[in-house]
Amino acid sequence: MRTKVPSNANERLRQVQATYDAWVAPMQSPGTKPTRVELHPVNTLHRDPRVQRDLIPSRVQHFIDNLDLDGIGIITVSRRSDQTLIVLDGQHRLEALLAHDMGEWEVTCHVYTDLTLAEEAAKFLVLNNSRRPNSTTRYFKGLLAQDPECLAIEAIITRHGLSVAGQTGDGIISCVAAMERVYRGKGIIPGSEALDRALAVLLASWGVQAASVEGHLVQGVGMLMLRYGQAVDAAALISKLGKSKGGAPALVGQARGLRDIRKGSVADNVTEVVVSLYDHGRRTHRLSAVDAP
DSSP states (O other): OOOBOOSOHHHHHHHHHHHIIIIIGGGSOTTSOOEEEEEEEGGGEEOOTTTSOOOOHHHHHHHHHTOBGGGOOOEEEEEOTTOOEEEEEOHHHHHHHHHTTOTTOEEEEEEEESOOHHHHHHHHHHHTSSSOOOHHHHHHHHHHTTOHHHHHHHHHHHHTTOEEOSSOOTTEEOOHHHHHHHHHOOSSSOHHHHHHHHHHHHHHHHOSSGGGGOHHHHHHHHHHHHHHGGGSOHHHHHHHHHHSTTHHHHHHHHHHHHHHHHOSOHHHHHHHHHHHHHHTTOSSSOGGGSOOO
16 A cells, blocks of 8 residues: 655645635536535535445555545535535545545645535546446436426336336336437437437336346437338337347347347347338338338
8 A cells, every 4th residue: 555644634624715715616607506625524524425426346456555645635515504514526535445444544625615515416427527427327327407308217217117227127228328329319200209219119128127228229219210210110110120039139149240240239229120120021211111210
């Protein structure tokens, strides 16, 4: 373990505060919530899982093994109305200090006041953009921050009896990144409609089970909807998918095999497999004949 003793903390605090007061504070817009730079003991700073992401053990261990007290930097916190200090950025560094029994050690904190819970969640997303939390964590923080895209996706999946979670299971959909790609996609129908239709088809084909809403399927069928729009006869597609041998897992397996030949992503090849399945036996209104964007 490499541990370094910091230089004078109080002097560093005065320098940081002076720089902040001289340069940052005057440039804040009138609506910006007030902030200060303060020293606080590690054990007075708290986590709120509604705002923070889960701790990453390997990241905590890295800071434990390479603790540099001069390199702890500034911890960003929110002072709530009850004076509780909630960590918005820096939780892994703080956990490393606690692991070294340094709970009484004072760290330099950039302190926001008067933030709502939604504003704390939004601030977390901004501060952690360079070390992106996983898509599920970002989704939940986005809901808390009233992000329009997250709220729209939540409304769509709720209509289909689904809910987002970090694990798999019947009635759970965990492929947040895939849903975001479809929702943001450009096509001949809006991404919101494409996602809605894709989930409707998948669930009607194979039921409300985890395999039905696997990420590659959601993205692949979603892209199919974006590409072909109302040219897709949903009832016919549901019939074809529901009768396909091996169900959802087998279709993803076919897409993986096709990827080895045609390259591209698994989701791209899901689209191709579904188009081929849909067109099989059709003499008219074949998707392969549609001039898609």
